[in-house]
Amino acid sequence: MTDLHVYDTTLRDGAQQEGLNLSVADKLDIARHLDELGVGFIEGGWPGANPKDTEFFALAQRELSLRNATLAAFGSTRRAGTVAADDPMVRALLDSGAPVVTLVAKSHVRHVETALRTTLAENLAMVRDTVAFLHGEGRRVFLDAEHFFDGYLADRDYALEVLRTAAEAGAEVVALCDTNGGMLPPQVGDVVAEALAGTQARLGIHCHNDTGCAVANSLAAVAAGATHVQGTINGYGERTGNADLLTVVSNLQLKLGQPIVPEQRLREATRIAHAISEVTNVPPYSRQPYVGASAFAHKAGLHASAIRIDADLYQHTDPMAVGNDMRMLVSDMAGRASIELKGRELGYDLSGETELLSRVVEKVKDLELRGYTFDAADASFELLLRAEVEGERLSYFDVESWRVITDSRDAGEAVSEATVKLVAGGARVVATGEGNGPVNALDHALRQALSGAYPELDKLELIDFRVRILDAAHGTDAVTRVLIETSDGSTSWETVGVAPNIVEASWIALVDGVTYGLLRQGIPVR
Ligand SMILES: [Zn+2]
Numbered sequence: 001m002t003d004l005h006v007y008d009t010t011l012r013d014g015a016q017q018e019g020l021n022l023s024v025a026d027k028l029d030i031a032r033h034l035d036e037l038g039v040g041f042i043e044g045g046w047p048g049a050n051p052k053d054t055e056f057f058a059l060a061q062r063e064l065s066l067r068n069a070t071l072a073a074f075g076s077t078r079r080a081g082t083v084a085a086d087d088p089m090v091r092a093l094l095d096s097g098a099p100v101v102t103l104v105a106k107s108h109v110r111h112v113e114t115a116l117r118t119t120l121a122e123n124l125a126m127v128r129d130t131v132a133f134l135h136g137e138g139r140r141v142f143l144d145a146e147h148f149f150d151g152y153l154a155d156r157d158y159a160l161e162v163l164r165t166a167a168e169a170g171a172e173v174v175a176l177c178d179t180n181g182g183m184l185p186p187q188v189g190d191v192v193a194e195a196l197a198g199t200q201a202r203l204g205i206h207c208h209n210d211t212g213c214a215v216a217n218s219l220a221a222v223a224a225g226a227t228h229v230q231g232t233i234n235g236y237g238e239r240t241g242n243a244d245l246l247t248v249v250s251n252l253q254l255k256l257g258q259p260i261v262p263e264q265r266l267r268e269a270t271r272i273a274h275a276i277s278e279v280t281n282v283p284p285y286s287r288q289p290y291v292g293a294s295a296f297a298h299k300a301g302l303h304a305s306a307i308r309i310d311a312d313l314y315q316h317t318d319p320m321a322v323g324n325d326m327r328m329l330v331s332d333m334a335g336r337a338s339i340e341l342k343g344r345e346l347g348y349d350l351s352g353e354t355e356l357l358s359r360v361v362e363k364v365k366d367l368e369l370r371g372y373t374f375d376a377a378d379a380s381f382e383l384l385l386r387a388e389v390e391g392e393r394l395s396y397f398d399v400e401s402w403r404v405i406t407d408s409r410d411a412g413e414a415v416s417e418a419t420v421k422l423v424a425g426g427a428r429v430v431a432t433g434e435g436n437g438p439v440n441a442l443d444h445a446l447r448q449a450l451s452g453a454y455p456e457l458d459k460l461e462l463i464d465f466r467v468r469i470l471d472a473a474h475g476t477d478a479v480t481r482v483l484i485e486t487s488d489g490s491t492s493w494e495t496v497g498v499a500p501n502i503v504e505a506s507w508i509a510l511v512d513g514v515t516y517g518l519l520r521q522g523i524p525v526r
Helices: 024-037 049-065 087-093 107-115 120-136 148-154 156-169 185-201 213-221 246-253 267-278 304-309 335-343 354-369 378-390 438-450 454-461 502-520
Strands: 004-007 043-045 070-076 101-107 140-146 175-178 201-206 230-231 396-406 414-424 429-434 459-470 479-487 490-499
Touching: 004 246, 024 043, 024 049, 024 267, 043 049, 049 070, 070 087, 070 140, 087 120, 087 175, 101 120, 101 156, 107 120, 107 148, 107 354, 120 140, 120 148, 120 156, 140 148, 140 156, 148 156, 148 185, 156 175, 156 185, 175 185, 175 230, 185 213, 185 502, 201 213, 201 438, 213 230, 213 304, 230 246, 246 267, 335 354, 335 378, 354 378, 378 490, 396 438, 414 438, 429 438, 438 459, 438 502, 454 502, 459 502, 479 502, 490 502
Parallel strands: 004 043, 004 230, 043 070, 070 101, 101 140, 140 175, 175 201, 201 230
Antiparallel strands: 396 414, 414 429, 459 479, 479 490
């Protein structure tokens, strides 16, 4: 592997995207995915400035055991006219416990004078003082030079002085930020080469996509000598987004021959990109390079015969390298191979089970056409796979009927009440449950109905619920997809339901969630 830093800022800069809101649990979830992918650094947020981010770092210390990545806390240099050691915001960075602190600093003279309203000399002192203090406290310090490219064009000597000051004070990396995203690749390449000659510091690159060149600009910077690349998964970010880290990494690794992450990790890229988009609830962009659903899709019939002879004739790289599929061949080797791999991950040895694998591939294809997704809903997929292996669907109870009513009472908010009728443990049960919404009420009623036969369900808790309305496609009406996350206190799993009706879709996902919870604990059918 090369020592190029892959620095992810999905949780900080990516979360600036319009309409994207991450809870602390979401952030922890995404961090685990990023670690699995093999990024070197995960920027978790701005502790001290944002209470949610402070909580993220506190929880991360206890709950997040990263195998590959190092956590970074983001923050600004000390305020003008103060001392870094006494600045509560700088203290919060230390208190975050993150081994890396990434400081943002002004490097554009006009920004120093008009936005920061201080002198050019004091801005340099702020950089020097804050970097030296955090470095002295044993942290690795990176510096984000904000508006660097515009600043370099406005006053090149001062912009370079900021980099030199940071490096001399102990910053390990100085990242050049195209904060306004207005640069083009040749400019970026020139400025990075000149900055490298003028400072000798380890340089990083942080690009925004306002000219549609965030990825190209990042590659130009690496070609010119930058050895630290910042970006976000799926290119999340404000305005037109940040550099899409998976595209950058795939290009560097597959096109430019720079080994950045182990091959087997890059093969998880598509799955992880989609799993993260389920957490952010931002629909995946089907035409996204490398990992998009359409990235290697060919219209049936068009190139079919040639592709059968040699698939490489119609694709720029092997889709399996990033865990994607040439879509037309999904029911062929690639599809079977990925199901076999997934089966192995879940504890089923399906090697040689060609017929069974084909059956599962067909089933998955059919369900995905109807709006299902199994990228995130591992538990539903395992139940499906298990049904094919065992020959019948695992059923802990037989549902007779369910019903939910929501009514608004005179002086309060709407309340939902659900009734579930089922047979479990040889007995017919009628149970009701209340909730602040129909799904909450159904969840309570279902658990109530099962509590006699399966007291083990007590521990289960519905911890997340996400809804997406899928556009009408393939001649069908619009459908609703619901993803539910259920926890037993130590781990959690996701299930999926699809139906024209949101409550029905939720019910399907709820039943899978409970069934999987019982299966996980090894509970026999009663
Ligand atoms: Zn940015």
